[in-house]
Amino acid sequence: MNFTRQLLVLPDRDVAEEASEELSARWPDLGHLEIVRDSLAGEDDAEDAQWLLVLEAPEDTGWTPERLAALDTFAAELDGWREEE
Secondary structure, eight states: OOOOEEEEEEEEEEHHHHHHHHHHOOOGGGOOOOEEEEEEOOOOSSGGGEEEEEOOOOTTTOOOOOHHHHHHHHHHHOOOEEEEO
16 A cells, blocks of 8 residues: 555646546545646746646555556546656
């Protein structure tokens, strides 16, 4: 079991909001999902920002390998990726 925080790095806010809604419906045990704007180093333009969807580990199970693989696939379908924090 893995109890670290997961970040889905997504291309824009609309995608992050849609991802949040879909993941909340798919896995209610994730609780509140936080959306955060992450500016790229040295960039001031809003177009040069990434959007992070912050996912805390489910209390009962943590991150199972199956769920992490599903998150990887989900993020890739949205032109994003997953990182552990």
